[in-house]
Amino acid sequence: MSDRSEETSRxxxxxxxxxxxxxxxxxxxxxxxxxxxxxxxxxxxxxALKAHGGVWFGWSGESRPAIDAEALRQQKVGPITFATTxxxxxxxxxxxxxYSNQALWPVCHxxxxxxxxxxxxxxxxxxxxxxxxxxxxxxxxxxxxxWVHDYHMMPLGAxxxxxGIGNRIGFFLHIPWPPHEVASALPGYSRxxxxxxxxxxxxxxxxxxxxxxxxxxxxxxxAVNVGDGWFESGERRFRIAAFPIGIDTDAIRIAxxxxxxxxxxxxxLASLHDKRLVIGVxxxxxxxxxxxxxxxxxxxxxEHPDARGHVTYLQVTPKSRSEVPEYRRIEQEVATQVGEANxxxxxxxxxxxRYLNQNIPHATLTGLYRxxxxxxxxxLRDGMNLVAKEYVASQDETDPGVLVxxxxxxxxxxxxxxxxVNPYDAVGTAAAIARALDMSLGERRERWxxxxxxxxxxxxxxxxxxxxxxxxxxxGDSDSxxxxxxxx
Ligand code: GDG
Numbered sequence: 001m002s003d004r005s006e007e008t009s010r011x012x013x014x015x016x017x018x019x020x021x022x023x024x025x026x027x028x029x030x031x032x033x034x035x036x037x038x039x040x041x042x043x044x045x046x047x048a049l050k051a052h053g054g055v056w057f058g059w060s061g062e063s064r065p066a067i068d069a070e071a072l073r074q075q076k077v078g079p080i081t082f083a084t085t086x087x088x089x090x091x092x093x094x095x096x097x098x099y100s101n102q103a104l105w106p107v108c109h110x111x112x113x114x115x116x117x118x119x120x121x122x123x124x125x126x127x128x129x130x131x132x133x134x135x136x137x138x139x140x141x142x143x144x145x146x147w148v149h150d151y152h153m154m155p156l157g158a159x160x161x162x163x164g165i166g167n168r169i170g171f172f173l174h175i176p177w178p179p180h181e182v183a184s185a186l187p188g189y190s191r192x193x194x195x196x197x198x199x200x201x202x203x204x205x206x207x208x209x210x211x212x213x214x215x216x217x218x219x220x221x222x223a224v225n226v227g228d229g230w231f232e233s234g235e236r237r238f239r240i241a242a243f244p245i246g247i248d249t250d251a252i253r254i255a256x257x258x259x260x261x262x263x264x265x266x267x268x269l270a271s272l273h274d275k276r277l278v279i280g281v282x283x284x285x286x287x288x289x290x291x292x293x294x295x296x297x298x299x300x301x302x303e304h305p306d307a308r309g310h311v312t313y314l315q316v317t318p319k320s321r322s323e324v325p326e327y328r329r330i331e332q333e334v335a336t337q338v339g340e341a342n343x344x345x346x347x348x349x350x351x352x353x354r355y356l357n358q359n360i361p362h363a364t365l366t367g368l369y370r371x372x373x374x375x376x377x378x379x380l381r382d383g384m385n386l387v388a389k390e391y392v393a394s395q396d397e398t399d400p401g402v403l404v405x406x407x408x409x410x411x412x413x414x415x416x417x418x419x420x421v422n423p424y425d426a427v428g429t430a431a432a433i434a435r436a437l438d439m440s441l442g443e444r445r446e447r448w449x450x451x452x453x454x455x456x457x458x459x460x461x462x463x464x465x466x467x468x469x470x471x472x473x474x475x476g477d478s479d480s481x482x483x484x485x486x487x488x
Pocket of ligand 1: 040041174175245281282283316317318358359360361362365382383384385386387388390
């Protein structure tokens with residue numbers, strides 16, 4: 001695959017930037033007072049739209065029994081027009097909770113054992129993408145650049161093409177893409193893959209994901225790899241490349257330094273009574289490796305009795321997708337595991353694992369990152385993992401903490417100065433926690449500087465600009481490519 005850094009020239013698209021139309025499954029409620037404050041994806045897309053101006057199109061998050069096929073809610077706040085539609089309850093169940101989160105999400109995270117195969121849900125996924133395309137086609141103007149995000153919306157480009165939309169259309173996948181042997185188990189796999197050649201540019205978090213995807217297309221006979229990230233499918237030519245997502249490094253650094261004096265951070269510090277702090281922050285999701293991580297921490301305590309009473313592990317885990325049975329199950333399992341660990345290892349005056357099953361303000365989070373000696377980021381599989389990057393950006397450069405990072409997070413490709421671990425290996429991860437807590441100041445500073453250089457060189461703004469500039473600079477006009485219609 002080609003390197004994104006060569007691709008940021010504007011080429012033939014020089015001149016006034018085209019209007020940007022960003023499409024994502026969920027569009028946050030417009031907030032006239034400023035930041036959206038939701039998860040990583042929303043914050044990144046908001047950064048792009050604030051700087052560039054444009055439209056943010058997608059689902060409002062609301063559902064009702066029936067929807068007017070033409071209705072679209074539009075609200076302009078500053079440079080951003082929020083354009084949203086509701087969905088029917090049934091579509092939310094089948095398209096969102098069903099195919100997106102119980103087929104695509106587990107398969108893309110290499111969890112075939114958790115994938116649900118339900119033909120009605122597969123059909124709903126393509127049908128809802130057609131529904132979105134119908135509404136979006138009325139909104140798109142001839143010179144707009146359309147940028148579609150994430151696994152809920154993969155066939156949208158093809159659905160737009162079949163409505164005659166010839167604009168530049170790009171797609172970015174925030175989660176991993178597995179090898180063909182795993183991906184090919186997806187229900188509707190051929191139809192999904194074939195629809196992807198409707199895009200002009202397809203972006204992934206890592207070179208590895210981009211390579212897997214390119215090989216899937218070739219193995220299924222849907223495209224020919226003509227080199228340097230270019231693929232051909234019939235008359236169409238499109239590009240596949242890696243665009244690792246970044247964070248707003250400066251904003252996080254400043255927020256973390258500021259939060260040190262704030263009440264929540266001071267309360268936390270006082271409650272620690274000089275104990276060392278290990279932190280984990282993740283949505284409650286089986287891909288994040290929470291059960292394995294708790295096992296690793298318990299192994300660490302078992303192998304280092306001297307650490308008992310002196311190290312506290314804080315796990316912040318907001319609830320997520322609680323309507324999906326597997327998520328309810330892991331919520332119970334993690335709570336039980338934490339209770340058992342505290343019961344078995346704790347003492348009258350020491351709770352080894354503090355567990356918050358709730359959302360806390362992001363500014364508070366940066367303060368907690370900063371006071372933690374170790375950031376424990378050990379997903380079993382993750383597209384990127386922004387928490388790893390936020391932990392590094394929040395550190396005090398004179399006395400930084402150590403990042404213990406799963407080799408299966410996309411972030412490991414860039415943050416190779418972290419202590420990289422196999423999250424399934426409790427003994428190895430426990431050894432990395434011990435090493436992190438014992439590391440000399442000199443080594444901590446060296447490792448932190450090396451990771452911070454990466455985060456300063458490549459921020460969230462570089463990420464979206466890199467993608468949009470590459471998309472705009474692609475040679476030639478797109479055709480309306482009937483051969484890639486999502487219904488094909
Ligand atoms: C997907 C991909 C990819 C977490 N707890 C709280 C809170 N957070 C924030 C974190 C971070 C974001 O949520 C989580 O981002 P991640 O990247 O770690 O994970 P996913 O949600 O799975 O994101 C992932 C990402 O998309 C972007 O492309 O990196 O691989 O799975 O920003 O700080 N924020 C607040 N309270 C919390 O309790 N306010």
